Amino acid sequence: MFKNYFKNAWRTFTKNRIYSFINILGLTIALCSCMIVATVVIDDLSYDKQWSKSENIYRIVTKNKMSDNSYDRFPSSFVGLGLKLKADYPEVEAVTGLELTDERLKINDDNPNGIKVNVLRADTSVWQMLDIKVLKGNPRKYVEGTSNILISESFKDKFFHNEDPVGKTIYNVPAYYDKPSPRLITGVIKDLPSNSIFRSQVIILQKPRSEELSKQQEGSFTESYILMKPGTDMKQFTKKVNTWYTGYVEDKNPYQFEFQPLSNVYLHSDFAPYQEVKGDYKNIFILSGVALLLLIIACINFINLTTARAIQRLKETGVRKILGAGRSQLIAQFLTESLLFFVIASVLASLVYQVSLPAVEKFIGHNLTRTFLSRVQLLLAFYGAVLVISFLTGFYPAWIMSGFKPAATLKGKLFSWSRTGQNFVRKSLVILQFSFSIIVLIALIVVQRQVSFMKNRPIGFDKNDLLKIGSVSWGGKGQSFKSELLNQPGILNASITSWSPGLGAGYMSRAIEDPRRPDKKVNVWYVNGDADFAKTLGLQLQRGRFFNKNFYTDAVPPDSAYTMGINRSAILTSYTEKFLNANKLNEGLSNVNITPVGVVADFNTESLKNPMQPTIITAEDSLNQGVMLVRVKPGSEKNAIASITKLWRQFYHDKLLDIQWVDEIIESQYKSESKLQQLFIFFSSLSMFLAALGILGLIVHATTQRTKEIGIRKVLGASAGSIVRLFSNDFLKLILLAGIIASPIAWWAMNKWLQGFAYRIDISWWMFAVAVLSAVVIASITIGYQSIKAAVANPVESLRTE
Amino acid sequence: MLELKGIYKWVNTGNHRTFLLKDVDMTVQAGxxxxxxxxxxxxxxxxxxxxxxLDEFNEGEYIFMNESVHKLKEKQRSSLYKQYIGFVFQAYHLIDELTVYENIETPLIYQNIKTSERKAMVADILDRFQIVGKKDLFPTQLSGGQQQLVGIARALIANPKLLLADEPTGNLNSKQGEEIMNLFKQLNDEGMTIIQVTHSEKNAAYGSHIINLLDGMIQKN
Incomplete structure (x- = not known):
């Protein structure tokens, strides 16, 4: 029986080429998109679940109470805290500091800056926590006196191709020491999984740090993970720890702690701006939503084309009924047809999927560990899902087509009500399709406008022709390097500073009482540079004065008693001035412990996603550590880099020189939004294409169906134009209706999305207009060719053939 | 074999009722x-x-092989005609996507007859109608007369007791028509009950009995 259904389905499939092609193309695109999105979503959800102890590993999160119900959260905690927990709580099995950073390693001598490597800094207790498979060497035995490094298999293959690296020493390119530090390779390990927040090429092992937990709530912070005994009630544990800690410290505002499950860290780390490997659970919704929309659009194409064609297949259906086919048998027949379409499409989709995986990996920036082609279960699940979808999609057309009364169908007569009913359904589905497409298009426009707004909005200083030399320790030679540098042609200004764009809102913050709401605390950020900071950045002075080295309180030497004293001069941004009610210059502000001497125009320290923060600029005479900002004369960018590099090697032979353009740093703050924009470009083109494909199918069908009508109309004197209008008006009305439905939904969704940005564009009417107009234009082009072809055909032909 | 008693069928257009069949009484004996x-x-x-x-009526009684059709549910009714009735149409109504062989085979498939048995039955009837050589052709590759032959073969494949033919020769030329009518005559001689609708006096003459219909009513001679 099934063989027979299949044979019939195959005949129908091959007989009607345009119809089959449109359906297969649409379904293939949609299914392939779904596969790709599903792969990315599965990858996102799979992070750090592969460790055998994953369920019992938690990151210690520190919370600082800002007001009754708001906390500042940090993904790090006191070094002493983890150790104390391990010592005092039997349910804690191990504690490990794990930090993902970059390091420059010098492996061959070509580049004095070495190669950039992702490094996981871990202490030796990492062996208890993560499953690290050793391939060579005996790295569990820690070699004292030097730092131990484990290199991954792929790293070994790249740099130590035919040699045994174990026992060799490699050196880093230091940023903070004068001389390179040795790293003893103690082992080769299997590559760490790429679906892990610990994704790195090498692991640098250290002895665990020891630090007493201070009662004054001071100490060094590190990212710590604890391993719990299986079955520990974490709610209880959290409560216990916080109660104990509140009693332990003498600070009247004790921190609180949270324990974040390791498998949550990847997707739920929006509070950790510097975490390198992280995702965003919102993207999962956006991606899945858009993929689902594509699938629905393609399925609607299938339903619409199939029911439209039902009329052509009426005779066949009627004959089959008279020959004894029951309704269920006919439904089975039609379902087999839809199954055939879906099976062919899913096989094609799998092929396209395979071909496009490398591009996907490039887009998301890392290798995928689970794909539909590498896991049989996933592939089976996919085909299972396709089966269900093909059934759901095929059922309505099958039901309609099997439902006609045989006697009526043979006469070619259809009850008018059932036809208008179907027409209604078909039109509604077209509206739905175009609503989806228009929503995605509006989303694209809004995202595009917002990204370009953020990239182009003035941020209070000149980001162009500004260089940043990455943070180093200046070894007491910083100021002399700077004055030498200023002698070079093309260098206008330079400043050593503890903050630069891309490094957060400041180099440190202080939580003070909110002057507007005393029950709430608010962070005030400090930016510390040498006296030339404001000039180098190009800040606009509004009141008072810039720093002057000759004032002792302006640029205090490090370790001076004034470093943090209230007499210390500071420059406020205009926002901060108002925020702190600092109406008078040169009068000490006790809550922030400085004396304002000048006010500059506001500038954005962070990306425009974040609101303006109260910012205080202080100066220090010779900062020992920090970045250098260099203002370059426009046009001499290349020479500037060359002369900086040359000068640098004279001063710092072995040190890392990391030069970046500030405008690029600022641009990279919007990386995720730019990616989202690319995604929307891709998805909106696909959804428009699919929807257009759908109406193409319908118009082809409509023109063939109505050949006779067109002929008669023409004989009666209708012009080609009026015939084209006859066909296009129907569809255009639907698209306008779709625009009316889509606009408020898109407005709502994008408004919500924009709330995530402190600086945002206003959604305006033209965005909707452009989206709807694009849909109309695309649809007109689609409809145009077919309907013109039908309209200019010689009526004698069409009437004769009937 | 079947009996119609006081059959009425009408359609309502607005508040006007048009009768399609009016008080039709009819009895058909086997053969x-x-x-x-x-x-x-x-x-x-x-x-x-x-x-x-295939069509319902609004009033009256219809007894087919001792079953009251008007009391049956749709499903029972369709299983009844599946089993006992074969249809032949003016426009042949072959399925264009299927070959001659497959067209003839289709009713058997819907009756869940086994493949081997189907093969034997179709081969038998192809042989009997002398169209073995055409079995792999598609309907569009056949002449009208040949198509109607296939249509009749398809109607007969499931061994019906009653053959219903709606102007079976209406689309054929006179020679082809004659052949088809001779075939009907032969089938009738072998015991098949046949009811045909026709315009042609000549074709009507092949039958044992003529019913004249005017405005939905049987005209008594």
Missing amino acids: EFISIMGPSGSGKSTLLNVIGM
């Missing part, structure tokens, strides 16, 4: 060959569809 005649729109096809259970 009869009946021709239904009448002008266009007199209800011939409607009557045939009612007899074939």
Whole structure:
């Protein structure tokens, strides 16, 4: 029986080429998109679940109470805290500091800056926590006196191709020491999984740090993970720890702690701006939503084309009924047809999927560990899902087509009500399709406008022709390097500073009482540079004065008693001035412990996603550590880099020189939004294409169906134009209706999305207009060719053939 | 074999009621060959569809092989005609996507007959109608007469007791028509009950009995 259904389905499939092609193309695109999105979503959800102890590993999160119900959260905690927990709580099995950073390693001598490597800094207790498979060497035995490094298999293959690296020493390119530090390779390990927040090429092992937990709530912070005994009630544990800690410290505002499950860290780390490997659970919704929309659009194409064609297949259906086919048998027949379409499409989709995986990996920036082609279960699940979808999609057309009364169908007569009913359904589905497409298009426009707004909005200083030399320790030679540098042609200004764009809102913050709401605390950020900071950045002075080295309180030497004293001069941004009610210059502000001497125009320290923060600029005479900002004369960018590099090697032979353009740093703050924009470009083109494909199918069908009508109309004197209008008006009305439905939904969704940005564009009417107009234009082009072809055909032909 | 008693069928257009069949009484014995005649729109096809259970009627009684058709549910009704009735159409109504062989085989598939058995039955009838050589052709590759031959073969494949033919020669030239009518005659001689709708006096003459229909009513001679 099934063989027979299949044979019939195959005949129908091959007989009607345009119809089959449109359906297969649409379904293939949609299914392939779904596969790709599903792969990315599965990858996102799979992070750090592969460790055998994953369920019992938690990151210690520190919370600082800002007001009754708001906390500042940090993904790090006191070094002493983890150790104390391990010592005092039997349910804690191990504690490990794990930090993902970059390091420059010098492996061959070509580049004095070495190669950039992702490094996981871990202490030796990492062996208890993560499953690290050793391939060579005996790295569990820690070699004292030097730092131990484990290199991954792929790293070994790249740099130590035919040699045994174990026992060799490699050196880093230091940023903070004068001389390179040795790293003893103690082992080769299997590559760490790429679906892990610990994704790195090498692991640098250290002895665990020891630090007493201070009662004054001071100490060094590190990212710590604890391993719990299986079955520990974490709610209880959290409560216990916080109660104990509140009693332990003498600070009247004790921190609180949270324990974040390791498998949550990847997707739920929006509070950790510097975490390198992280995702965003919102993207999962956006991606899945858009993929689902594509699938629905393609399925609607299938339903619409199939029911439209039902009329052509009426005779066949009627004959089959008279020959004894029951309704269920006919439904089975039609379902087999839809199954055939879906099976062919899913096989094609799998092929396209395979071909496009490398591009996907490039887009998301890392290798995928689970794909539909590498896991049989996933592939089976996919085909299972396709089966269900093909059934759901095929059922309505099958039901309609099997439902006609045989006697009526043979006469070619259809009850008018059932036809208008179907027409209604078909039109509604077209509206739905175009609503989806228009929503995605509006989303694209809004995202595009917002990204370009953020990239182009003035941020209070000149980001162009500004260089940043990455943070180093200046070894007491910083100021002399700077004055030498200023002698070079093309260098206008330079400043050593503890903050630069891309490094957060400041180099440190202080939580003070909110002057507007005393029950709430608010962070005030400090930016510390040498006296030339404001000039180098190009800040606009509004009141008072810039720093002057000759004032002792302006640029205090490090370790001076004034470093943090209230007499210390500071420059406020205009926002901060108002925020702190600092109406008078040169009068000490006790809550922030400085004396304002000048006010500059506001500038954005962070990306425009974040609101303006109260910012205080202080100066220090010779900062020992920090970045250098260099203002370059426009046009001499290349020479500037060359002369900086040359000068640098004279001063710092072995040190890392990391030069970046500030405008690029600022641009990279919007990386995720730019990616989202690319995604929307891709998805909106696909959804428009699919929807257009759908109406193409319908118009082809409509023109063939109505050949006779067109002929008669023409004989009666209708012009080609009026015939084209006859066909296009129907569809255009639907698209306008779709625009009316889509606009408020898109407005709502994008408004919500924009709330995530402190600086945002206003959604305006033209965005909707452009989206709807694009849909109309695309649809007109689609409809145009077919309907013109039908309209200019010689009526004698069409009437004769009937 | 079947009996119609006081059959009425009508459609309502607005508040006006048009009768398609009006008080039709009719009895058909097994082995009869009946021709239904009448002008266009007199209800011939409607009557045939009612007899074939493809169409419902509004009033009256219909007894087919001792079953009261008007009391049956749709499913039982369709299983009844599946089993006992074969249809032949003016426009042949072959399925274009299927070969001759497959067209003839289709009713058997819907009756869940096993493949081997189907093969034997189809081979048998192809042989009998001398169209073995055409079995792999598609309907569009055949002449009208050949298509109608396939249509009749398809109608007969499931061994019906009653053959209903709606102007079986209407689309054929006179020579082809004659052949088809001779075939009907032969089938009738072998014991098949046949009811045909026809315009042609000549074709009607092949039958044992003629019913004249006018405006949905049987004309008594």
